Amino acid sequence: MRQGAFSLLEKPCRNHDLWDAIRSALDVDAENRRRRAAQDELAQRFALLTPDERRVMQFVAQGKMNKTIAQELDVSLRTVELRRQSMFAKLGVDSVAELINLLFAAKGLGAN
Numbered sequence: 001m002r003q004g005a006f007s008l009l010e011k012p013c014r015n016h017d018l019w020d021a022i023r024s025a026l027d028v029d030a031e032n033r034r035r036r037a038a039q040d041e042l043a044q045r046f047a048l049l050t051p052d053e054r055r056v057m058q059f060v061a062q063g064k065m066n067k068t069i070a071q072e073l074d075v076s077l078r079t080v081e082l083r084r085q086s087m088f089a090k091l092g093v094d095s096v097a098e099l100i101n102l103l104f105a106a107k108g109l110g111a112n
Helices: 015-047 051-061 066-073 077-091 096-109
Strands: none
Touching: 015 077, 015 096, 051 066, 051 077, 051 096, 066 077, 077 096
């Protein structure tokens, strides 16, 4: 069982039990594949970010305002706005709340 067996059926087993075990294993496999696909898709979205966009993302996630971010990064306010807009577009989010949810999802999946 520790090496990946899904269930243990004793011989002789009924066809019903065998098919139930197969269906259950396929369901678990489908869920694992779905999770891996979600994790891969999320990792690909984060990989699109430039290092500058990642820095802005960290500050935005901390709840800092664009003006404060600009001061801390020693760049113009417009630069922060452009990086923020680009980061939101690449990640496919429209708000800070969606960004936070995405970051939590990435952390839960081990992606970021």
